[in-house]
Amino acid sequence: MFTGLVEELGTVTARVERSGGCAFEVAAPRLAPELAAGDSVAVSGACQTVIEREGGRFRFYAMGETLRASTLGALRPGARVNLERALTLGGRLGGHLVTGHVDGVGRLEAVCSEGGWTRLRVWVPADLMPELVPKGSLAVDGISLTVGPALLPEGCELFIIPHTLAATTLGGARPGDRVNLETDILGKYVRRLAAPGGDRDARLASLLAEHGFIGKDKA
Numbered sequence: 001m002f003t004g005l006v007e008e009l010g011t012v013t014a015r016v017e018r019s020g021g022c023a024f025e026v027a028a029p030r031l032a033p034e035l036a037a038g039d040s041v042a043v044s045g046a047c048q049t050v051i052e053r054e055g056g057r058f059r060f061y062a063m064g065e066t067l068r069a070s071t072l073g074a075l076r077p078g079a080r081v082n083l084e085r086a087l088t089l090g091g092r093l094g095g096h097l098v099t100g101h102v103d104g105v106g107r108l109e110a111v112c113s114e115g116g117w118t119r120l121r122v123w124v125p126a127d128l129m130p131e132l133v134p135k136g137s138l139a140v141d142g143i144s145l146t147v148g149p150a151l152l153p154e155g156c157e158l159f160i161i162p163h164t165l166a167a168t169t170l171g172g173a174r175p176g177d178r179v180n181l182e183t184d185i186l187g188k189y190v191r192r193l194a195a196p197g198g199d200r201d202a203r204l205a206s207l208l209a210e211h212g213f214i215g216k217d218k219a
Contacts, residue, residue, distance in 0.1 A: 002042045004095035004144020006082040006168045021063045029056035040086040045142030045180040046070045047100025070102040082142045095144025096137040102180045124155040131183035139182040
C-alpha cells in the first residue's frame with residue numbers, strides 16, 4: 001500500500017529483456033539504500049518487488065502483463081520514474097490509499113501554466129470514468145492528485161502546484177504523454193456493490209435482514 005507521495009525521482013539505467021518480462025535497474029541515490037530484496041516499491045504508480053540492491057541502485061523484474069497494462073513497457077535507459085516505498089503502519093497518510101495496481105493508461109491532452117500552478121487535462125479510458133468523482137482522488141503515475149471540481153466528458157482536469165512539478169515526472173509532462181492511472185479503491189468497491197445482479201441483491205438483502213430492516217424470510 002502506498003500514499004501517492006513521491007519520495008524520489010529515479011533514473012532508469014538499464015533494461016534487460018527476459019522471457020516473459022523485463023528486468024530494470026534504477027538509480028535512486030537517496031531511496032535505494034533504504035531498500036532490500038523483497039521490498040515493494042511503486043515505480044511510476046506500478047507496485048514492483050526489489051530483486052537486488054547495490055549502492056544507490058536497485059533492480060526489479062516486470063512481468064509481461066505489467067509491461068502491457070502500464071507505461072513500464074516503454075521505459076528505456078535515461079527515463080525518469082516516480083518512486084515511493086510501501087507505507088508503514090503508523091506512517092503519515094498525506095495523499096490517499098494507493099495500491100500500486102494500475103487500472104489503465106491515460107493520456108495528457110493539455111498542460112497549461114496558469115499563474116502559480118499548472119492545469120493538466122487528462123483523457124481517461126471510458127471504463128474508469130464511473131470511478132471518478134469531482135474533488136476525489138486519482139493516482140497519476142503514482143502521484144496522489146485531486147480531481148478538478150467538474151468531470152470532463154472523456155476525462156478530468158488536475159491542478160498541480162510547483163512543488164509537485166519539481167519533485168515528480170510531471171515537471172516534464174507534455175501533451176500526448178501516456179500516464180498510469182489508478183482510481184480510488186473506495187470507488188471500486190462502491191461500483192461493484194452498486195452493479196446490478198443477483199449476487200449483489202442477495203448480499204444486500206442479507207445485510208438488511210441481519211440488522212432488522214427486513215424479515216429474514218425476505219433475505
